Amino acid sequence: MKTLWYILPFIVVFQSYAQLSDFGTVNFYKADSIALANKHEGLSNLPQLAHKLTANLTTDVEKFRAIYLWVCTNIANDYNLYLKNSRKRRQLQHNSKKLEDWNTRVTKEIFRKLLKREKTICTGYAYIVKELSTLANLKCKIINGYGRTSTTDVEKLNAPNHSWNAIQLNNKWYLCDPTWASGIPSPKTNAFIFQYNNGYFLTNPELFAINHFPTDSKWFLLEERTPNFETFINAPIIYSKAYTNLELHETPKTMHHVITKHTTVDFKYTLLKPITDKDISLVIDDGYNSKTIHPKNIRINTPALAFNHQFNSTGFYDVHFYIKKDLIATYTFKVETIN
């Protein structure tokens, strides 16, 4: 019995190290409760807010979690400001002096709005996460770059359009995207709807790289496996639900495919949580009709998921991959006859 007491601390230390290396099983219950309990704290006193969010937490990852969740659940995305800014930036993209002036002006407006009405666009999110982290003695950075969604026009993607954060925890850098984690604009009214998505918190950098391209490539956190811009532009579209369902998106590696009739296409993913065969469906849209199919040869060997689909009719198809009701990814297939 006595020996156990000597061994026990070592076991605990080892286990907690293993947990911290990927935070997979760290329980964020306390950090999350603190973030939610401070819901009505404003931004008028940042040091006080940082203190309230982190003072009762011991580990850096929990402190950061409380800050991040607070920002994601309290700051609203300002869709109108976003539209105004992106329109103006596009107009001024070849006039650097005027763009700079605009930037100075909009920066003021953004931060004033952020402080007064807690509304902002992504630079504001990334900024406030960084500010609160710095005040809590955590090392956090704003990463600027390109973000890509289903409505991004890649042909017009000629200047950075998105900001997110990198955070150093236990001497290792991690990625997160508070803007995309906080919610989405209503498809009808464009009013912002809070809808916290946990998938953007300390995300696997390989999944993150599919729709985040940092201007400074070291912030891919992928070392030698850094994608180039062309790979990024040609990557499949993944949706916010990809982040709650997938650890990795493996194949198809590209968005657009030209194949011959009867070609079988392989799909491969790494899952975050167990699923069953019947959860998987493909919605295949030829521009007039869409049909839902359950693909064949589904192999689920958690966490690995693989299946394939044979395209037996010529045409041009948008293929949407769903897990239950969650839209995960979209690819296009142009199916031609063999000559």
Add this chain to the structure above:
Amino acid sequence: MTKQLNFTQTTLGAFKSTFGIIGIVMITLLFSNTMQAQNTATTSTTQAEQELTVTGTVADEFERLEGVSIIKKGTVIGTATDKNGAFTFPKPLKTGDVLLFSYIGYEEIEIKIDKNNTVINLVLTTDAIEVVGALQTDKPYKSKRKK
């Protein structure tokens, strides 16, 4: 042993008779010296730990700024500027303390406190950031097709 004792006694006697007065003077000197040393030490510690009340104002290139956060670095002690951009740090500071001034949209500034630097009038410069924003959406992608 006895010899030694005797010697000591003799020495003591000699002290008493011959060097009595000198001894007292020396001891007094010793004390006064010690006093002086103590005095200097006290003075220098007071200088280092002298409680400094720090006040000042914060502005940008155009106007005074309200709500600028000011904290003692590494602690949670702090305050914010009032609507005239002025502040009085709530706790006395000492030489070597560092105040961190931060305000959304502006570069952070650290100021080291010493006794000649207790009134701080700071001008913050706007952070060189690119303001950008892409929105996440759950709208399914739709290929553009020729009609």
